[in-house]
Amino acid sequence: MASNVLTPILGVFLLVLAVLYQTHFSTSIWAFAGLGRSLDLNLTSRAASQCQSYPELGACEDGWMHEDSGLLYLACSSIEGRRNWLPTMDRLNAAKRPTTDAVYVVDTRGSGSFASRVNKIQPTNFDGINGDATLNLHGIAVLEVASKPTPSEGDDLVMDASYTPPTLYLYLNNHRPPMDPSTGKLLNAAKVGANSTVEIFKTTLGDKKMEHVRTYTSEHIHTPNRVAPISPDSFLWTNDHAVKVGLRRLMSYVSNDGSVGYCGPSGCKIVADKLGYPNGIVASAKPNQFWVPAMREGKMKLFEWQPKDQSLVL
Structure with a gap:
């Protein structure tokens, strides 16, 4: 009798895991673990010798x-x-x-x-x-x-x-x-x-x-990863996690809760959120454009800075 009850529960559990893998975990595992990438051992050996x-x-x-x-x-x-x-x-x-x-x-x-x-x-x-x-x-x-x-x-x-x-x-x-x-x-x-x-x-x-x-x-500078200057007294930065410690931080590896913030003379604020482990930010060759690598998503995202209202547009 117990077996008859557990079988459908186990089936539902496995189904939920399969859905989560396809929607959340698969990208994280492949991106973070480096699966599918190749290593040039000859290049590594030459670099080490020099x-x-x-x-x-x-x-x-x-x-x-x-x-x-x-x-x-x-x-x-x-x-x-x-x-x-x-x-x-x-x-x-x-x-x-x-x-x-x-x-x-x-x-x-x-x-x-x-x-x-x-x-x-x-x-x-x-x-x-x-x-x-x-x-x-x-x-x-x-x-x-x-x-x-x-x-x-x-x-x-x-x-x-x-x-x-x-x-x-x-x-x-x-x-x-x-x-x-x-x-x-x-x-x-x-x-x-x-x-x-x-x-x-x-x-x-x-x-x-x-x-x-x-x-x-600032309370918004909680997990800073990298800074991208705008002017001598203003800059953008990425938070690679949503919080500093705790269970929610652990969930950052499988959820999109990183962010980009802005600081200027009047203070700091978040200008973009829901990013999957934004491991840095760098200015593009074009004015007011910035690249952000969302590692958990396996994507490079291009944002445009709006000086007039101090916002960031994807």
């Missing part, structure tokens, strides 16, 4: 290249630190978070050893956590405000005494640990999540210092 190890650049999430000069800006951490503290991957051991994260600039066209062409950029006017000036970096985006005159198309950049380097605004994802404001002690990040912000720094091309301009913090 690589040089540089420990300070061991966990660089993102980079930006100044094409005229060949200067490469990187937001870097430590591999061991990332194993303990990387909120976007649910690694929330704040007590063992890295304390040496930094922005580096690499001269990719210079002469001499690789080490001689790597410089750490020192932040100024930045307090960090409890005055320790530390950053917990996860990505970098850069806005260049060009000097005049600029090189003509096809001309080489000559960085001599007459050259005025452009101003660069660096936008950094900073996954700060949660802290009790009254005691300065760490809170349980597994329960409350990270206290993430977007930090804006100002520098000039090739300088070894960057001046802190502003910290953007």
Whole structure:
């Protein structure tokens, strides 16, 4: 008798699973697991034989290249630190978070050893956590405000005494640990999540210092993945999850609850939602257009920014 009752229930359960797989899980499994992709072992072997190890650049999430000069800006951490503290991957051991994260600039066209062409950029006017000036970096985006005159198309950049380097605004994802404001002690990040912000720094091309301009913090900046600058004081960013911790966060891997937000002088807001794990955002070659990879959906989505009403249109 029990078997007769369980059989239709089991059938309905399997049917529901099949429907969910086709509508939700299949794309997630194939996109996240990389199923169906091929690996060129010969290419991997050749690349490994030509690589040089540089420990300070061991966990660089993102980079930006100044094409005229060949200067490469990187937001870097430590591999061991990332194993303990990387909120976007649910690694929330704040007590063992890295304390040496930094922005580096690499001269990719210079002469001499690789080490001689790597410089750490020192932040100024930045307090960090409890005055320790530390950053917990996860990505970098850069806005260049060009000097005049600029090189003509096809001309080489000559960085001599007459050259005025452009101003660069660096936008950094900073996954700060949660802290009790009254005691300065760490809170349980597994329960409350990270206290993430977007930090804006100002520098000039090739300088070894960057001046802190502003910290953007908002209830809408809850799981920032990457920033795309619009102006020196405004930007778009992606939240790869809907919440910082909890069951709903786990459901983000099979549901479309990521978002794109906008921050400007007057504050921050969400301008696009229902995105399947938006793992970044980058400006298109065309003005006011931005690409967003929706990983869970296996799609690249093109949005257009509307400056007049500060909205984003798919």
